[in-house]
Amino acid sequence: MLPQLISLNDDLKRLFDDGYELSIVGGQLVVSNVPYVAADKSVKRAALVSELHLNANRTLAPKTHVMRFTGDHPCDKHGKELPYMKHGTSRETISEGIVVARSFSCKPTSGAYPNYYEKVTTYASMIAVHAQQIDPEATPRTHAVTQIDEPDMPFRYLDNASGLAGISEMAERVAGQKIAVVGLGGTGSYVLDLIAKSWVAEIHLFDGDDLIQHNAFRCPGAISAQTLLERPKKADHYAALYDPFRKGVVAHPYYLTEENVSELEAFDFVFICVDKGSAKKTVAEHLEKTGKSFVDVGMGIVVAEGKLLGVVRTSASTPEDRGAFQKHVRFGDGDPDAAYTKNVQIAELNALNACHAVMKWKKINGIYLDLEGEMNSNYTIDGNHMSNE
Known part of the structure; x- marks a missing residue:
């Protein structure tokens, strides 16, 4: 990624x-081996760290004049701290081996740096000039490019959103995972949309249905009439849709049955987003038998007195705790006269269900703080209540 950006x-x-x-x-710009004078008047080296604002991998003007630093506060040749640079001290792990310790503030007279060359060279010169008074050979211009090891990037372009938010180390906790999404009719398509922005290595999509008109009203984005006329498989459509954004989205345009459900053994985590109880049962029982973790989603929405009410459910199951899922999830396919019933699903509820499912997965992976460790949550619409178990 660095050679391309250069x-x-x-x-x-x-x-x-x-x-x-x-x-x-x-997602941040790191300038390593910048020499500075420590309080004991020795010359040490540390890294300058700057946010990196990009659009289509083209740099924009820096949005802040503040620069961060991994070393101690720089001093002059006498070991006296440089007071005019002080801004703040707080520790933040950017990635393994790179921990920011403090920040500097040197605002240009124009109010902002026009580019990253001006920003980096200003700070590097202000720090290194004092080191050179002790060691004339001390220079930040080492003519060596070191690419810090980080997980293989799954995206087609740099994820600087995590860097700008200061959460790169947390985002990388799911790096390398292989995820399966079973069912793309409503909630599953929103699950895909959310996890596509994560650092997982692969996302495999299982659904044998064609993409038809009503699907367009409960999925992210917009589907053209021409696409609907072509009637692609949902799995194929979504794999192609996300390919310009990221790698590793793989279509499996068929249903999971007793004969092929063993394919799920290849994945680190599974999202079950199917309505049919018998299909859910086949998948869930195999995942439990093979020691896999998963989240199952569902909702029960009815019309009463001309208004919608009901519950949106999210149930997790891990090898350590299967109880909540087994207690709250039923596998029946409903009344034999189901042709006369309505499966009410609304886009915002599908999206909400997906958000809860993805947040639970991130809790399991230590990204979100999880004080309750709930394995089942029910959101009740009429009172805006969330109950956890």
Whole structure:
């Protein structure tokens, strides 16, 4: 990713050509081996860390003049701290081995830096000039490019959203995972939309249905009439839809049955998003038998006195706790006269169900704080209540 960004952006290329040691870590620009004077008057080296604002992998002007630093506060040659740079001290892990310790503030007279070359060279010079008074060979222009190790990027372009939010280390906790989404009719399509933005390595889509008109009204984005006329398989449609954004979205345009459900053994986590009880039973029982973790979603919505009411359910199951799922989930396919009943689903409820499911998966992976450790949650519409168990 770094060579591509250097080739596309003059400011990064100038830094590279000048010999600055650049890397992109957690969506942020890291300039390593910047020499500075420590309080004991020794010359040490640390890294400058800047947010990196991009659009289509082209740099935008920095939105902040603040720069962060992984070392101690820089001093002059006498070991006295440089007071004019102080901004704040707080520790933040950018990635393994890179921990920001403090921030500097040097606002240009224009009010903002026009590009990253100006921002980096300003701070690097202010720090290194004092180190050079002790060691004339001390320079931030090392002419060595070190790419900090990070998980293989699943996206077609840099994820700088996590970096800007300061959550790259947390986002990478799901890196490398292989995820399966079973069912793409409503909630499953929103699950896909959410986990597509995560660092998982692969997302496999299982659904044998064709994409037809009513699906367009409870899925993310917009589907053209021409696409509906072509009637693609849902799995094929969504795999193609997300391919420009990320790698590893794989279509399985068929249903899971007793004969092929063993395919799910290849995955780290499974989202079950199917309505049919017998299909849910086949998948869930096999996942439990093979020690897999999963989340199952469902809703019961009815019309009463001209208004909608009901419950949106999210149930998790892990090898350590199967009880809540087994207690709350039923596998029946309903009344034999089901042709005369309505399966009421609304886009916002599908999206809400998906949000709860993905948040639970992230809790299981230590991204969100989980004080209750709930394995089943029911959201009741009429009173806006959430009950956990």
